[in-house]
Amino acid sequence: MSEQPRRMQVLQAIVEDYVASREPVGSKALVDRHQLGVSSATVRNDMAALEDEGLIVAPHTSAGRIPTDKGYRVFVDQISEVKPLSAAERRAVQTLLDSSDDLHEMMSRTVRLLSQLTHQVAVLQYPHLDSSTVRHLELVALAPRRVLAVVILSSGQVDQRAVTTEQDVSETSLNALKQLFLRHLDGLTPVQAADGLRAAMATVPEEDRELAGVLAGQLDQLLAARREDRIIMAGTANLARSPGDFPYSIGPILEALEEQVVLLRLLTEMEQDVRGLSVRIGSENSGSLAETSVIAAGYGPGAGAKLGVVGPTRMDYPGTMTAVRAIARYLSRILSQ
Amino acid sequence: MSEQPRRMQVLQAIVEDYVASREPVGSKALVDRHQLGVSSATVRNDMAALEDEGLIVAPHTSAGRIPTDKGYRVFVDQISEVKPLSAAERRAVQTLLDSSDDLHEMMSRTVRLLSQLTHQVAVLQYPHLDSSTVRHLELVALAPRRVLAVVILSSGQVDQRAVTTEQDVSETSLNALKQLFLRHLDGLTPVQAADGLRAAMATVPEEDRELAGVLAGQLDQLLAARREDRIIMAGTANLARSPGDFPYSIGPILEALEEQVVLLRLLTEMEQDVRGLSVRIGSENSGSLAETSVIAAGYGPGAGAKLGVVGPTRMDYPGTMTAVRAIARYLSRILSQ
């Protein structure tokens, strides 16, 4: 046993106690509650060293220490294996997530479950299904100058958009265009679809040119930025559970969470480690999320979409990591049928 | 000028000052800031009377008074005319809500706008469009045993559901069934559709009986409980803006808001008065919402769906009522094209 191991043990103990008690932890309490085979004075030396390294701080002279963001980071990086879910939790997951025919329903249950398991705010990004292809296209006249375009993808996703046209639209034109577009788009991925649309436009008869142009534009947008890039959320009430966790207000955090764009960028930025998990701690995040930690995992085909939780930096990292990873895996499995 | 009017003036002044300052208001401050033509002693007498009636209370002996829920109620009932929006606000509404092609987009913008105008949590129930009719039906085979059913309504709503079947499904059967169902459903409202489905089932050829049964069941559910009964929300961060407003935690309130069922029932229960508005104050609500006030208005065809805001009982009622009513009217107008 060289010097490093015990120091890490001490750090680990501090993190665990602080997460459990929310109170700065002193050297005495540490030796009482953990079997480090040394006295409090020794621990004090270690703590002084840890403080020099910037892993813990004392809020004031006569109080114990609390971990810094950097301290949590080291703690998290130390975690070598992610424990599996408990049997009871696994049962809960299976009961709640099995037998759901509807994608939205499924997603909604998943995010609620994750929030309950972790007691944190859970976020879930709709899956990127880039490998899905256009399966069907429907153009419906809602009103003389209003057309609804619906695209159905092989993944089971359905996206729609309403278009207002300059001139009245005849059922005949609409049908012709539908067949024409569909011929050029069928089986293409959303990425390829832009080319398909261009090819289709070339063959449009003169009289439908204008309508086709408008429709093609909307279809292009529809396929490019699909509704998938949405985030759903559950358990925001957990932010308010322990008022001490967010000394200022939780207002800015709620705002940031409602601002889906920000959250989306954050999730996409986060790179997963070998365990398929990514953890961002406190000040590693920018803006209003700088006092929160985010634990996320990719799921689904290519692990392109993310799910995860947002909570206070003072968080049960091992347990939360377990839950996030488990849900991500389970969801992946279900999505691949 | 009989006795009643001034007492009401005093109540009104108390509510206004308290809403503005969040501090108990005393007799002295009242005569300073409002032109009641009387002395503080007289006001004190009125206040004592108001307290006897249970409209205001003193948090402690040597503090001013604050309105009770009952006091707010009387105050709100006194409001005879709802002011229109300011010019600037009206401009903002028009800029933000015009030219939106997509229903979801529209709803989402509306709810955010309402939240910004009122500085409260805004909630918006998707419109009941019972008069809309089935416009199109699409059955797509996603996998050998997985079929996606998509229903397009004349209102532009699109609903979908995936179905897992016992046996492999052939494209031919699917096409036949689609035509068959569509023939029986086209032009029907969701309510009538149940009958249509039954009629359709009668004509299904023997070999497709089973598949048709499964599909019909799902379609029935799909049409019965459509995605419309959903609520979207914006501005939850406003709950945290003034910590004093919710002495306990805002946790339970966030929970209640996430529990869409509760919120939905509340909204449907609320009956609108002559002005098209309904106001529920504090303890008039049950459960966790007992310390909040809700202001709602119906909108859309038949004013069947509701939108509104949820905030602290200490709220700018006149202003919020103005905004809610304006948004409801504006949205109604747009929805009717």
Next chain:
DNA sequence: CTTGGCACTTGAACTCGACGAGTGCTAAGT
């Protein structure tokens, strides 16, 4: 390198008293 001992720091909790905002009541005025 560990440990016991010890002086020192410092926030939390409590008490105490002065202060002041606000009331209710009474008696006089209109």
Next chain:
DNA sequence: ACTTAGCACTCGTCGAGTTCAAGTGCCAAG
């Protein structure tokens, strides 16, 4: 009958002072 001035009284807030104990850092000895 209502309004008003005056006044005694109540209580919560604020600040100062004090005690208490947790926890530290350091030193000298093992």
